Amino acid sequence: MALLDFFNRRNKGKGEAAEMSFIDHLEQLRWHLVRSVIAVLIGAIVIFIYVNDVVDKIVLGPAHSDFVTYGILCRVGRYLHLGETLCISNVKVSFLSNAMTEQFMSSFTIAFVGGFILAFPYVFWEFWKFVKPAFTEKELKRTKGVIFSVSALFFVGVAFGYYVLTPFMVNFYFSYSLSPLIEIKPTFGDYLENLIYTTVGIGILFQMPLLVMVLAKLGVITGTFLRKYRRHAIVVVLIAAAIITPSTDPFSLMLVTIPLYVLFEASILLASKVEKDRKIADEKEWS
Numbered sequence: 001m002a003l004l005d006f007f008n009r010r011n012k013g014k015g016e017a018a019e020m021s022f023i024d025h026l027e028q029l030r031w032h033l034v035r036s037v038i039a040v041l042i043g044a045i046v047i048f049i050y051v052n053d054v055v056d057k058i059v060l061g062p063a064h065s066d067f068v069t070y071g072i073l074c075r076v077g078r079y080l081h082l083g084e085t086l087c088i089s090n091v092k093v094s095f096l097s098n099a100m101t102e103q104f105m106s107s108f109t110i111a112f113v114g115g116f117i118l119a120f121p122y123v124f125w126e127f128w129k130f131v132k133p134a135f136t137e138k139e140l141k142r143t144k145g146v147i148f149s150v151s152a153l154f155f156v157g158v159a160f161g162y163y164v165l166t167p168f169m170v171n172f173y174f175s176y177s178l179s180p181l182i183e184i185k186p187t188f189g190d191y192l193e194n195l196i197y198t199t200v201g202i203g204i205l206f207q208m209p210l211l212v213m214v215l216a217k218l219g220v221i222t223g224t225f226l227r228k229y230r231r232h233a234i235v236v237v238l239i240a241a242a243i244i245t246p247s248t249d250p251f252s253l254m255l256v257t258i259p260l261y262v263l264f265e266a267s268i269l270l271a272s273k274v275e276k277d278r279k280i281a282d283e284k285e286w287s
Contacts, residue, residue, distance in 0.1 A: 032126045039122045044115030051107045059110060059195065062167040063093040069167040093174050095188040102189050113196055117158060117203075121151040149210050157206030161199040165255050169194065198256070205240060205260060212267035216274040223272030230268075237261050 047054055061067055074087035097103050116123070125147050132140070170191075174184060215221045226233070241256040 029130055032130045036119070036123045036126045039119040039126075040112065040115045042115070043118035044111040046118070047114035048107065048111035051110060054110060054114065055107075059192065062162070062170050062195075063095075063191075067167060069163050093170060094185065095191055096185050097188050099187075099189075102187070106189060106192055109192065109196075113200060117200065120154050120203075121147065124150050124154075143214055146210070146214065150207060153206045153210055154203040157203035158199045160206070160259065161202035162195075165198045165202065166195055168255060169198070201243075202256070202259070206263065208260075208263045209267045209270055213270045213274060216271040221271060222275045223268050224275070226264075226268045226271055233264050234261065237264060 062069070070087075077083065077087060128147055173186075177184070212221065212226070216223070237257055237260045238253070241253050241260055
């Protein structure tokens with residue numbers, strides 16, 4: 001029923017002359033998806049051409065001792081007169097490739113994930129073009145600049161996962177040892193899987209404040225509603241963090257859960273502001 005209601009709203013947005021059947025809507029959706037896939041493939045081809053440099057300088061960046069995050073943390077610690085407290089010691093990092101096809105298949109994974117990241121603004125633009133007719137003119141005014149905002153939040157989330165979460169996880173796991181007789185040698189595929197989850201996954205979840213703000217402007221949710229179900233939201237955040245992190249250890253869950261919960265609290269503030277602005281606008285309208 002919800003899907004049919006959505007298609008009915010698209011028809012109203014296009015006007016009676018442009019009324020479309022269910023199959024016509026699906027045909028339009030198919031072409032939006034096709035163009036999105038083509039954009040991702042173009043990005044993937046670019047990444048694949050330079051895949052060796054991408055792997056060494058970007059994918060394996062957090063595994064290098066001279067990675068930018070380590071230097072920044074060290075300088076911040078010294079600036080705050082904390083000495084070498086924030087300086088992460090050099091940890092020897094190396095990976096195994098114990099399957100004949102692992103490196104070959106990983107190059108395709110890297111290419112397609114990289115292509116998706118590069119093409120994300122265009123992919124969302126295609127998605128927005130499809131759903132846009134379902135909104136009224138008043139609703140569209142409230143969603144002005146949504147493509148830029150969504151893309152910016154996605155890239156901020158990817159950067160946060162890459163420059164903050166991944167270096168800490170790499171350093172923690174390679175430093176943690178139960179015994180000097182145990183040598184850690186994870187596979188490259190295991191590292192790549194964690195990297196994808198903590199970059200693309202975080203990038204997608206960073207859409208939470210914007211999604212809440214849009215829903216609040218459309219009158220679907222309010223700040224009061226979010227506060228009421230705050231305890232339930234904590235459970236949802238924990239589940240989302242568990243989905244993002246392939247490993248279910250407490251350290252990974254903590255690293256992902258904390259920023260997600262901060263985003264939820266930011267969402268409450270945004271929804272409350274929208275609710276307040278709406279009340280002020282309503283009061284002016286009635287006065």
